[in-house]
Amino acid sequence: MAEGRGLASYILTRLILAVPTVLILLTIVFLIMRVAPGDPAQAMLGAKAPPSQLELLREHMGLNKPLYMQYIDYIFGVVQGDLGKSFQFNTPMWELIKPRLMATLELVLYGFTLAVGLGVLLGKESAKREGSWGDFLGDLYGIAIYAFPIFWVGIMAQLIFGIELGWLPTSGRFGAMAPPQTITGLYTIDSLLQGQIDKFIVAIKHLILPATVLGVYISGIFTRITRTNMLQTLKEDYIEAAEARGIKEKLVVNRYALKNALLPLITIMGLQFALTLAGAVLTEVTFNWPGMADFIVSMAIERDYPAVQATVTVFAILVASVSVLIDIVIGVLDPRIRF
Amino acid sequence: MNTEQETGEKPNISIKNLDITYNYENDSEEVKAARDINLDIKNGEIVSLVGESGSGKSTIGSSILNLLPKDTLTRGKIQLDGKNLLELPENDIREIRGKDISKIFQDPMGRLNPLMTVEQHFIELLNEHTDFGKEKAIEKSIDALNDVGIPPNRFEDYPHEFSGGMRQRIMIALALVLNPRILIADEATTSLDVVVQSQILNLLRDVTEKYNTSILNITHNLGVVAEISDRVVVLYGGKVVEKGSAEEIFHKPKHPYTKGLINSVIGLDTEELEWVEGTPPDLVNPPSGCPFHPRCPQVMEKCKKQFPEQTGFNDSHKTWCHLYES
């Protein structure tokens, strides 16, 4: 009872504390967009644009207003879920970004899950055998994988599994077939929800290479962090005490050492999420994945400033939300934190 | 010691010619942490193992449950019910841990899994060693907690919600819930403040009396030894140098090292065993002959060459010192 209340108030505090974090992130996004050299309107229309047209666009983009008004407009817009309109398409930004965001999330979801699964497994097995050959290999994996350029790994994977063996598609998210009707925006989930196994298989086939490349790449960090934390928790007094009570080794490793080692790991996972997004950017480019990275790059080339600003804003909110989510997960798992 | 008549002379656990060497199978230097240890503990008896830091107390305590590091060589016998614990396969010794022989440690703060409630610790333990149903397991656990003065409404609390003294009580309840034959207490009160320390000692004495459990009490605190022991075994440099009833060790110490210890406590108003002059012996290259000879005020020529034979003053009081050899 008291425990439940502790948890609820903990979660509430986290949510409230997230507000200034998001505000700071949005401010940074705003400042960066303003500090970027050149006049956005000029950049969008090109050097030879007539002044009248330029003036019109500046008005349209709100660039005529004083800076603080622009700032207030931006923040209030975001709060109301209004990310502005794309200059090129004249559609609300959110409609353009949403499918891209879901594509990125689908890639990151599978990649991240694989990374955590692989990293925790290898790290745990490594730590259990500290000092052995197996441990050395696990440790080597943790360091070496991260040292490979993700582009190179991606291209090798495409060459081998896509071109040489012809097993898997090497680019895009769904090929020529019509994607499943949108429920969540994640193709694998939507197809399953609608019982379309054939579409599910297509979606998975497209996901395998990019998600594996991304997942394996990031798993190196998780392997190292799990190993280090496990080695530390295996030396804790409660491990020795559990052994002295005759608790089976498997339970001691999983229920005592791993669970306790996972707490710092989860925190670090939250921090790594931004890094995973960066990895996802590279992966998306390599595999032509129609996600946020692909979008922001083409918008930047088109000099669609409102679109770039909106995409970066979504990234920022995503990172902040994940960090809140991680805090809540930790609060649920660790009874010492809920006070 | 008046339980001897009731329980008879048959030892509960019997350690014979125990040698323990650390780093036996790796590149570091071998440490001869215990040599030729002989020790019997009878039912319901509280035996204290004393000696300065590094004398091998914890090493001996850990060897009983086979909790020493992998590269450690153990020779000799540790007998319980005709079985030599040193030779038991891992699975068999694991079944003994926590059930027939339990252990409690110094510094109770970090001994419980911070992510598990008290209840979960008990249920896990009882699942491991019994086939009690959940109801019976809970009932047993509550009884055990009751014995150590933890009220049932704390059963579902997490470790961090308890003080150090309370955590040690919980550890004791966990150690005793399966009614073990022997409890090994390694510096179990050392990190607690004096009042709590004496509460825990009283508790240990009461509970073990109630269930006829023996205690191997490991400590370098002579105050604790005096408060709780039936018998005392004095260790020096991995060897037993004197043993006897608490009365004999405190009032008629024979070995120069024991005398030094007892006098230092009386003279210096301290209970720590750091007051015998000189440094502890090197266990990689132990001194020849009597290990105490470099520090002994009464050292003789033969002390440097030969380890002394046992001298018995009566059935219980023995020492190993050339001064008493006839």
Ligand SMILES: Nc1ncnc2c1ncn2[C@@H]1O[C@H](COP(=O)(O)OP(=O)(O)OP(=O)(O)O)[C@@H](O)[C@H]1O
């Ligand atoms: N894992 C180990 N590897 C090598 N040497 C060890 C190991 N554990 C203990 N020793 C050494 O064995 C000797 C006995 O140590 P032990 O811990 O048994 O002493 P102790 O009497 O319990 O001392 P304290 O009062 O400090 O707890 C010491 O010299 C110690 O350095």
Ligand code: SF4
């Ligand atoms: S044997 Fe010799 S050195 Fe050892 S304690 Fe006795 S007198 Fe001292």
Ligand SMILES: [Mg+2]
């Ligand atoms: Mg010790």
